[in-house]
Amino acid sequence: MGTKNIYQLVNEYLAKWDPIGLPQEIADVEYVDYVPGIVEALSNKKDLCSCLVLFLSKLGINQDDVRVDLSEEVNTRADELMKLNTMNLSHEVYLKIIPKNPQENVHSWYIAYDNESDRVCREAGIRETGEVITKKSFLVYHNRGIHSHLSIKDFIERFYAEIISKEEFESVWNEEQLV
Amino acid sequence: MMFNDMMHDGGGDDVSMGSKGYASAPEVKEMGGSYYMKGADGNWHIGGEMGLVSTSPEFAIVFLARAAISSCMSLLSSPKLYISGHALERFAQRGFTREDVVMIMKKGTRIMGKSKYGERQYKYTYRNNTVIQNVNDGKIVTVFSNAPKTSTTPRRYKIPF
Numbered sequence: 001m002g003t004k005n006i007y008q009l010v011n012e013y014l015a016k017w018d019p020i021g022l023p024q025e026i027a028d029v030e031y032v033d034y035v036p037g038i039v040e041a042l043s044n045k046k047d048l049c050s051c052l053v054l055f056l057s058k059l060g061i062n063q064d065d066v067r068v069d070l071s072e073e074v075n076t077r078a079d080e081l082m083k084l085n086t087m088n089l090s091h092e093v094y095l096k097i098i099p100k101n102p103q104e105n106v107h108s109w110y111i112a113y114d115n116e117s118d119r120v121c122r123e124a125g126i127r128e129t130g131e132v133i134t135k136k137s138f139l140v141y142h143n144r145g146i147h148s149h150l151s152i153k154d155f156i157e158r159f160y161a162e163i164i165s166k167e168e169f170e171s172v173w174n175e176e177q178l179v
Numbered sequence: 180m181m182f183n184d185m186m187h188d189g190g191g192d193d194v195s196m197g198s199k200g201y202a203s204a205p206e207v208k209e210m211g212g213s214y215y216m217k218g219a220d221g222n223w224h225i226g227g228e229m230g231l232v233s234t235s236p237e238f239a240i241v242f243l244a245r246a247a248i249s250s251c252m253s254l255l256s257s258p259k260l261y262i263s264g265h266a267l268e269r270f271a272q273r274g275f276t277r278e279d280v281v282m283i284m285k286k287g288t289r290i291m292g293k294s295k296y297g298e299r300q301y302k303y304t305y306r307n308n309t310v311i312q313n314v315n316d317g318k319i320v321t322v323f324s325n326a327p328k329t330s331t332t333p334r335r336y337k338i339p340f
Contacts (some may be wrong), residue, residue, distance in 0.1 A: 020311065021294045026323050026335060033268060060263035060318045066296035071298075160272040 003166050005093045006042070006150065007094075009084045011163045017077065019059055029162045036153040042085045048078045065088045075156070091116040093152055094169035095161040105133060111161070111174045112138060113152055124172050131178045266319045274337040275308070275322045280339065283310045283322075294320075307338050 014031035017023070033057050041047035041062055052074045056062075061072045097109040106125035114121045125134040155161035206217040208298035217223055260277055262270070270276070287305030290312075294300055311320045323335045 017295075019295050020320055021292065021300070022311075022321070022323075023325075029335065030269075030321065030323075058264040059297060060313055060316070060320050061294070061298070062264070064296050065313075065315050068296055 003090055004054065006039055006085060007035050007089045007093045007163050008165065009042055009087065009089070010038050010081065013060050013081060019056060019058045019061055028110060031143045032156055032161070032163055036156055038081065045078055047163070048081060049074050052077055084113065090150065092121070092166070095152070095162045096164045097155065097157050099159070111153070111155065112169055115152065118151065122173060126172060132172060132175045133178050135173070135177045200311070261316065261318045263318050263320055266321050269321050269323065273322060273324070273335055279308070279337060280310050280319060280322060283308050286327070306340055
């Protein structure tokens, strides 16, 4: 099983594409909102093309303003994105959330989401200063955390979650919890 | 004819513009659109003019019309922002308001750049907060900050002005 998941790959692809033309570290998180929709459409090229046209239009990029043929561009991009889905992928997705109204002193949540069983399997909360103050594993189905009812789409669209790498998640997860 | 003379001629109390010398809260009266205060010397001294009072429906109409025109003018003079759907999401995510964006565009430094597809863009930066605007249609494309890693503000979120 690979170490990267499809959400991460699509996000990396969009960040590299970066139609707006942003500094790299901004581009890395600028297009996360569009990832769940694109992942859903990956199995159907027509859907994927519509999704990409919508993506460009939300960014304010329209055919009238640019010199390249956008339909051709979208077609090429769709082919490249569909290839990602054939790679050896991990089914764990790693997310980071900075809550607007932090509770229990948690400044950021780090979440491991199992895309296959469609549920959160691990979550860790850190303080503003970086110490891990809560850490939970939900390997058994009946053991539910505070984020259990949410899907990846919810995390991204409602909580502006960022997609992070396995390494970033594990580095937090492996830290000792402050007692 | 002097002011004092006028007041005397009008049959009112003795009024002068001289030193007042109030010992306690003065007695006040209104006369001919002005108000007068009674001084320690027992004379009435002019205190100021009374405000305009609407005495007929025409006044009310004029006041209402003036208020409506001034509020319309303030709306017209406030800068219009055209914001892409993507930028609106970034506003919400990163804690930027329209006022913040206007402030960055007014006070920030502006440089010209280009998107991946060659569209010309203005990049406004003020106190490490950045607004990107499309030159062709004037639309705001995105907003972000360059909060340093050491800052308590999460990266890309608005740095308070």
